[in-house]
Amino acid sequence: MISKEKQTNRFECDVLVIGGGMAGFYAAIRANQKGLKVTITDKGTVGRSGFTPWANTFSIFDESLGDDPQEWIKAVQSKGEYLVNLAYFNMQIEDSLARYKELLNWGIVDSRPEEWDKTSSISSRKYLLGHDRRILMPKILKEADITMVQRVMITELLKDDKQIIGAIGFHMESSEIMLFSAKAVILCTGAGGYKAPGYPIHCSTFDGDAMAYNAGASIAGKDFMDFHFTGDINPWDVFQMEEEIFVNRIYPTKGPELEGPSVSIDPIFKIHKNAPPLNEFLPKEPPPKNPEDYRNKGKSLMPKLPKGNIVMGAATGLGVHKSEGIWPVNNECYSGIPGLYAAGDALASMICGAAYPSTGMGLSGSAVQGYRAGEAAAVFASQCNNSTVSSDSVTSASERMFAPLKSSRGFNPRWVNQVLLNTMAPYYILLVMEKKRLESTLNQIEFLQQNLVTRMKAKDNHELRLVHEVCNMTLNAEMKLRACLMRTESRGNHYRQDFPARNDKEWLAWILISKGKDSKMSLKKEPVPQKWQGNINEPYEKRYTLRFPGELEYLENVGGK
Numbered sequence: 320m321i322s323k324e325k326q327t328n329r330f331e332c333d334v335l336v337i338g339g340g341m342a343g344f345y346a347a348i349r350a351n352q353k354g355l356k357v358t359i360t361d362k363g364t365v366g367r368s369g370f371t372p373w374a375n376t377f378s379i380f381d382e383s384l385g386d387d388p389q390e391w392i393k394a395v396q397s398k399g400e401y402l403v404n405l406a407y408f409n410m411q412i413e414d415s416l417a418r419y420k421e422l423l424n425w426g427i428v429d430s431r432p433e434e435w436d437k438t439s440s441i442s443s444r445k446y447l448l449g450h451d452r453r454i455l456m457p458k459i460l461k462e463a464d465i466t467m468v469q470r471v472m473i474t475e476l477l478k479d480d481k482q483i484i485g486a487i488g489f490h491m492e493s494s495e496i497m498l499f500s501a502k503a504v505i506l507c508t509g510a511g512g513y514k515a516p517g518y519p520i521h522c523s524t525f526d527g528d529a530m531a532y533n534a535g536a537s538i539a540g541k542d543f544m545d546f547h548f549t550g551d552i553n554p555w556d557v558f559q560m561e562e563e564i565f566v567n568r569i570y571p572t573k574g575p576e577l578e579g580p581s582v583s584i585d586p587i588f589k590i591h592k593n594a595p596p597l598n599e600f601l602p603k604e605p606p607p608k609n610p611e612d613y614r615n616k617g618k619s620l621m622p623k624l625p626k627g628n629i630v631m632g633a634a635t636g637l638g639v640h641k642s643e644g645i646w647p648v649n650n651e652c653y654s655g656i657p658g659l660y661a662a663g664d665a666l667a668s669m670i671c672g673a674a675y676p677s678t679g680m681g682l683s684g685s686a687v688q689g690y691r692a693g694e695a696a697a698v699f700a701s702q703c704n705n706s707t708v709s710s711d712s713v714t715s716a717s718e719r720m721f722a723p724l725k726s727s728r729g730f731n732p733r734w735v736n737q738v739l740l741n742t743m744a745p746y747y748i749l750l751v752m753e754k755k756r757l758e759s760t761l762n763q764i765e766f767l768q769q770n771l772v773t774r775m776k777a778k779d780n781h782e783l784r785l786v787h788e789v790c791n792m793t794l795n796a797e798m799k800l801r802a803c804l805m806r807t808e809s810r811g812n813h814y815r816q817d818f819p820a821r822n823d824k825e826w827l828a829w830i831l832i833s834k835g836k837d838s839k840m841s842l843k844k845e846p847v848p849q850k851w852q853g854n855i856n857e858p859y860e861k862r863y864t865l866r867f868p869g870e871l872e873y874l875e876n877v878g879g880k
């Protein structure tokens with residue numbers, strides 16, 4: 320019995336936070352402020368793993384700088400194409416400034432010269448270089464007496480017949496079993512991609528979605544893609560984006576603008592419609608011998624490569640920030656499974672709807688929701704008694720967790736990951752979609768799940784972690800393909816070549832995905848409340864100002880609008 324062979328380390332707390340990015344940081348801080356015993360765990364290192372270290376803008380709503388709530392709401396609704404959850408968006412309006420001021424006090428960002436506030440232009444509201452959040456975040460948690468358990472890959476949530484009672488994982492160095500008992504668990508596990516060589520986000524593999532789905536929660540937002548920009552010479556490699564400087568200062572942004580396009584998938588359409596030969600963009604000169612010459616000294620740490628055209632692929636597999644993840648059944652980040660909460664990129668809060676409306680909403684959304692989830696989980700936990708995790712459930716979860724180490728034969732998870740990436744990455748699968756292509760890709764993913772994913776073998780802890788991540792990424796791929804097939808329209812960052820127009824009659828709705836009784840994936844529509852649908856009587860071209868390729872011709876033919 321594996322659980323008897325390996326040492327089991329036990330941790331007891333009131334609130335367990337899984338994931339140590341901005342959402343997890345705030346969830347832990349808030350639950351701790353409410354007087355509860357909090358543990359935070361991360362498969363990497365708190366403050367250094369996930370997306371949080373790379374973000375450099377933070378969106379704040381500040382009435383004293385002239386921000387108008389109605390203008391913000393109108394802009395985000397229009398850019399998110401009427402799939403925005405306004406209850407969660409209102410939290411941004413209510414809380415983002417307070418969270419920002421706390422970050423300022425902690426020194427995670429520096430104060431700004433006063434005259435910058437007198438103008439409303441985004442560039443003039445930049446803040447000075449902040450201190451290193453990767454050092455400060457763990458320090459602040461430690462000072463608050465919050466237990467940090469790092470380098471732990473959590474593989475399963477533990478449940479009794481009433482509620483979630485903890486989680487189990489293994490330690491990346493010692494390979495020991497890490498068993499957490501808690502009265503409430505907050506998933507702050509971030510979003511994910513398929514480990515393309517682009518953004519440095521390889522620990523982000525949709526683990527929270529998979530764990531919550533297996534525990535009975537619903538998942539949403541898988542039908543909107545945002546792979547992020549890169550160049551077309553090697554579309555999955557972000558190093559062509561010479562302007563991108565990672566781990567920079569954090570500065571605030573103004574929020575969604577009423578005019579102009581949202582951050583959208585527009586460039587991919589341009590390439591698709593009129594792609595010039597790729598070799599036109601290949602380097603004309605051989606690479607310089609001295610690697611230093613690659614660098615743009617003083618500006619960027621990135622090697623300078625020829626840029627080519629802008630396409631998408633830097634975070635292949637990623638959805639719209641804050642739109643994909645665990646579906647909240649109320650306005651308190653609650654998953655609907657007693658004791659289970661989620662925040663940040665792991666929560667389908669839908670503050671952005673179908674397309675990312677403005678820079679800064681990612682990081683600030685995680686701070687705002689982390690705080691709210693910490694508070695709600697603390698209230699729940701303070702009304703609960705301790706539950707004991709039975710030794711039987713520890714044994715069976717450990718056996719599932721370590722099984723790939725025991726296999727004598729099997730596929731290497733690195734190769735299976737590569738197959739998954741190659742299957743899902745081409746732009747004509749998830750960015751320019753069509754029924755037959757989606758169906759044939761789903762067919763391949765099902766083959767992968769049945770024949771490869773179930774037969775992976777791990778020779779050490781690193782491969783073991785990858786086995787679990789590949790399972791989670793493949794489950795996510797299935798969710799994406801099924802949701803994209805179901806949404807028979809185009810909207811925001813969801814473009815169907817065979818349905819290239821919005822269809823308000825059918826699709827002012829989110830798609831919720833859950834595990835059916837037969838263990839099969841089940842999808843259903845969740846209508847957007849009427850009060851959040853905007854003016855549906857507005858003329859089509861006015862309501863939707865961005866055009867999809869082929870949209871107007873399609874509308875002429877079907878007589879729609």
Ligand SMILES: Cc1cc2nc3c(=O)[nH]c(=O)nc-3n(C[C@H](O)[C@H](O)[C@H](O)COP(=O)(O)OP(=O)(O)OC[C@H]3O[C@@H](n4cnc5c(N)ncnc54)[C@H](O)[C@@H]3O)c2cc1C
Binds near residue numbers: 364
């Ligand atoms: C390159 C880049 C640039 C960006 N720029 C901006 C920007 O300028 N402005 C902006 O607003 N947003 C930006 N974003 C988005 C923003 O960073 C995210 O929306 C935000 O940081 C998410 O925070 P989070 O805490 O929800 O998740 P994350 O920061 O991703 O944290 C999730 C944590 O969970 C841990 N975890 C995951 N699975 C497990 C598991 N199974 N067991 C244990 N731990 C686990 C991970 O290791 C990670 O530490 C950027 C993202 C990237 C990648």
